[in-house]
Amino acid sequence: MRIVVTNCNTTQEMTEEIVRGARAAAGPGTAVTGLTPAWGPESAEGWLDSYLSAAAVLDTLRTYDGPPYDAVVMAGFGEHGREGVRELVDVPVVDITEAAAHLACLLGRRYGVVTTLERSVGQIEDSLETAGVARNCAAIVGTGLNVLDLGDDERTETAFLAAAERACAAGAEVLVLGCAGMTGLQRLVGEKLGLPVVDGVAAAVKLAESLVALGLRTSRVGSYAEPLAKRRVWGRPDRP
Incomplete structure (x- = not known):
């Protein structure tokens, strides 16, 4: 089982600390991969940071090209984005x-x-x-x-x-x-x-492991249905 843990800010040292905590809580068969957004706030403190962080985390998961993962843990306390991530990915998403x-x-x-x-x-x-x-x-x-x-x-x-x-x-x-x-x-x-x-972080990792072990995923009926097919521009149009 592999769990991706997303930091809500761009501070790599904090990602590393979060990953250490996640790995300490994870079972012996669980691999933990930490993701740090390439852009966004260095720390999320306030509404502006939170909304910016949400977009950055979504973009980070959208462009992820690492090993397949079975669940996402969102490591931002009170930060926005969890509902959007649940629409975006096809695995359980647990917010800390x-x-x-x-x-x-x-x-x-x-x-x-x-x-x-x-x-x-x-x-x-x-x-x-x-x-x-x-x-x-x-x-x-x-x-x-x-x-x-x-x-x-x-x-x-x-x-x-x-x-x-x-x-x-x-x-x-x-x-x-x-x-x-x-x-x-x-x-x-x-x-x-x-x-x-x-x-x-520990709580989210253990709940994510449980959801995966039970074969449960986010419901696609209603609120978290897959996003509608349409053109979406991520960032400036002159960038890939």
Whole structure:
């Protein structure tokens, strides 16, 4: 089985970190390939970045010419594009936002999301609402860190723990890492917090493996029917 994991930004170092987390979660028979968009934002923080990222990820998958894959994991927390990718490809597509939330709902009555900047909260709220798991979310709390700040492990852990206290005070019984760049942090903070912490990348990989093993694919009836045949120009018309 091969799973393609798409980073939502152009930062290769973050792709590599995400892939490490994905491979750690994957079963022994699963190969993980990481994809970094050739264009788009270096980090996705806000609506403009998110929509640009969605188009870049779609273009990356549209032009992919590597080994065949069995599922796609979209590693952008709260970012747009998952519905478009489900129309584009013929394999299961699992977004880390909804994957983490679904697993969190199995572990407690209410969960909280700890993310990067507060400006991302609205997008995450919308994504959870679309996925049908927003009613179980007690709070979405920002750490005040930029995505590219997450490479500082000590600073990230301190900020996460402070934000986690606010989420727990709002009623969260389970916490979700609200950024793919936080992958691996659950091992550091879970024990200190004394409650389950769900990593969206790991959750998405395990759900993708399950869908493939069960022989299930995205329904083509209704919402995710194949795109209509028509001329589409990707990027500038003078480019291939």
